[in-house]
Amino acid sequence: MVIVPSLKETARRFKESFGDGVTIDGPLASSGAGLRIEGLDLAENLNPQQVECLIDTLAYYRIICIPNQTQPRFDLNHLERFANHWGAPIPHPSNFLRDGKPAQGDWASEGELQFIPLEERAIQSVNKTFPGQLQVLDHTSPAVLIVSNFRGTLDTKTPKPTKVLRVARGGSWHTDIEYEPEPLTVSMFLVHKMPINRESPSRTWVHDPELVEPHIGPYFEGSSELLMKRRKNLPLNGETAFVDTAAAYDALDKKQQQILDRTHVRRRLNTGDTGWLAPLVRTHPRSEIKSLHSPIWASRPRVRPPIEIDGMNAQDSRLFLDEIETHILKSEFRYDHIHQTGDVTIWDNHMTLHNSPPMQINIKSIADARLLYRISVKGTPSLTLPREDHPDWLAKHVTNSYKTDNELLTNQ
Numbered sequence: 400m401v402i403v404p405s406l407k408e409t410a411r412r413f414k415e416s417f418g419d420g421v422t423i424d425g426p427l428a429s430s431g432a433g434l435r436i437e438g439l440d441l442a443e444n445l446n447p448q449q450v451e452c453l454i455d456t457l458a459y460y461r462i463i464c465i466p467n468q469t470q471p472r473f474d475l476n477h478l479e480r481f482a483n484h485w486g487a488p489i490p491h492p493s494n495f496l497r498d499g500k501p502a503q504g505d506w507a508s509e510g511e512l513q514f515i516p517l518e519e520r521a522i523q524s525v526n527k528t529f530p531g532q533l534q535v536l537d538h539t540s541p542a543v544l545i546v547s548n549f550r551g552t553l554d555t556k557t558p559k560p561t562k563v564l565r566v567a568r569g570g571s572w573h574t575d576i577e578y579e580p581e582p583l584t585v586s587m588f589l590v591h592k593m594p595i596n597r598e599s600p601s602r603t604w605v606h607d608p609e610l611v612e613p614h615i616g617p618y619f620e621g622s623s624e625l626l627m628k629r630r631k632n633l634p635l636n637g638e639t640a641f642v643d644t645a646a647a648y649d650a651l652d653k654k655q656q657q658i659l660d661r662t663h664v665r666r667r668l669n670t671g672d673t674g675w676l677a678p679l680v681r682t683h684p685r686s687e688i689k690s691l692h693s694p695i696w697a698s699r700p701r702v703r704p705p706i707e708i709d710g711m712n713a714q715d716s717r718l719f720l721d722e723i724e725t726h727i728l729k730s731e732f733r734y735d736h737i738h739q740t741g742d743v744t745i746w747d748n749h750m751t752l753h754n755s756p757p758m759q760i761n762i763k764s765i766a767d768a769r770l771l772y773r774i775s776v777k778g779t780p781s782l783t784l785p786r787e788d789h790p791d792w793l794a795k796h797v798t799n800s801y802k803t804d805n806e807l808l809t810n811q
């Protein structure tokens with residue numbers, strides 16, 4: 400049985416590593432996941448003791464939030480340097496093309512890879528929405544994913560038809576880039592701006608779109624009503640919805656755990672591929688906590704093929720996985736994380752799932768703007784920088800063998 404370090408013990412370790420100014424609040428989730436750690440300055444270089452303290456804490460608590468990393472002191476270069484401690488940052492597929500096609504939809508292609516120049520990335524349309532008021536933080540790195548609910552112009556001089564403000568439904572439950580042979584380990588958000596309007600009929604930022612017009616999307620038809628209800632139960636103030644798959648695994652009886660421990664899933668990049676087998680249960684190498692890694696039949700409907708359980712046909716695989724999804728989406732394993740400007744929120748992708756909430760898009764008011772930056776990593780943590788990933792490993796698992804510029808790691 401895993402003994403999780405108590406809050407008191409964790410706080411003692413942080414004070415020893417970072418000084419007496421650190422305070423710890425948590426757990427944030429009723430499942431026991433999540434800590435808020437105040438009093439850290441991530442613009443500073445971290446020493447190995449500090450890095451290890453953070454990495455161990457995530458290994459036990461699955462999600463950690465470090466507030467008050469605000470501009471101009473803290474920028475996206477600091478975030479990428481910090482990310483390097485957790486693993487090798489990966490260029491996000493929205494920032495490059497393969498064979499001239501969007502990379503997210505065509506990973507199997509051996510075609511030529513081309514990074515999208517900054518002037519053609521989504522950043523440009525985001526920046527045109529509220530000129531002079533809200534601009535994406537400066538960066539050039541292809542590892543930065545911009546997460547925003549606005550990508551248009553409000554310039555009245557431009558004779559373009561105005562898009563209609565509407566509420567977009569939440570996404571599907573997933574972990575980030577689970578579909579590669581070497582899946583991501585850790586992702587992190589830096590929060591720039593969150594919506595503050597609460598003018599919907601339910602006094603939330605958005606009115607639940609499922610109440611207005613129940614809808615199956617983005618899911619495939621054919622899941623049980625209970626599962627659909629749990630999937631669609633999403634926060635309405637722009638929070639990120641999480642599931643704690645370590646707590647969900649822990650709540651199963653021994654026999655169920657033993658079955659899942661032996662279960663492998665076949666993942667494929669594209670329909671018709673042979674694919675490869677991946678364990679459904681992973682054991683964290685530091686905490687030895689067991690968790691379910693992306694136990695979702697179709698976490699990216701119409702983008703990646705549904706997964707299959709090794710030894711089962713497609714239909715039985717769906718039934719098996721839908722049962723697990725119904726279990727993990729129970730309220731006791733759910734946690735809606737409220738974002739605040741300046742938060743750096745880090746989550747373990749092997750021990751959690753998450754989902755984007757319903758949100759207003761084509762917004763006209765800056766009070767409705769939701770803007771975050773994400774960097775994700777894979778591989779093992781590194782207490783010191785620069786990282787020393789083996790070139791063969793990088794070539795195999797990180798697009799274009801991307802590495803953060805050494806200058807960014809040492810020159811701040």
Ligand SMILES: [Fe+2]
Nearest residue numbers: 573574575753
């Ligand atoms: Fe995601």
